[in-house]
Amino acid sequence: MSPVADTNILVFACRWCGLIGADGAGRRRTELPASFRVIPVECAGYVEPDAVIRAFASGAAGVAVLGCHVGGCRFNDANHPALKRLELLRTLLDTTGIGGDRLLLGFGTAHEHHQWADTIRDFHRHVEGLPSMESWMTSVAGDR
Template sequence: MRTPYSVPRVLLRRSAVSEQAYEPKIVGFLCNWCSYAGADLAGAARLKYPPNVKIIRVPCSGRVSPELVIRTFREGADGVMVLGCHIGDCHYATGNHRTARRMPVLRALLEFTGIESERLLVKWVSSSEGELFAQTVREFTEKLRQMPPLGLQMTSTSGK
């Protein structure tokens, strides 16, 4: 199944730097209605968080498929965040329930393929929680800094 979202390859390329300067590449899929607005609030309030998160706005966290997450890792991400509305507050009624059901299976699949499941973060952040967004990014970045770079950067089998 193809998704309409693409992972910006140019943003995920590794620069030729030493291990001491390792800064994890993180892609965040943020729900348009809640988490993206929370990120916007964090920016407007000038809250400090690492700039290494590439944000992709999605209509709903329920639209983030396991295939998209795996493709994001294949394109070079060290970590993936899926942030959505709090359970019960989804603008599409059950989108975040879908995400909550999918992610444990995806975590097991990641472990099976040799990717630590800790590299995937699923969290609920509302539009009024800019501080929670900033804190989440800081904590996830610090967690990934403790891990070696994933370094998959495989080429797509489809040639795209």
């Protein structure tokens, strides 16, 4: 079992907007909390709800899916249905006790590095303020 640090954040960043925003923040040496890990994906549409659940089971306390603005997707608006799917997942997260507010859906364009940095900082602060994931992890372990 992976240790649950209470601010572990897994970021799915689309490589046409989110990841470029991350690159921009990096070039400007914007100091960010070191608690997040990034999985580059082609498009936010790639992120299956199952992957988000698995992330929580693998020690994430928050999951962020950062894609392009709706209407600015490189893949013919593939991010729009993704947004709807993940909004539905939020309900499931509430039902399972994880909490829908541990899932962040962010949309930005490639040059919005400041927005990227703010998103990460704010989400980090938000997840920090939530109750520990430990209890939920043990209950899941008990179910197994």
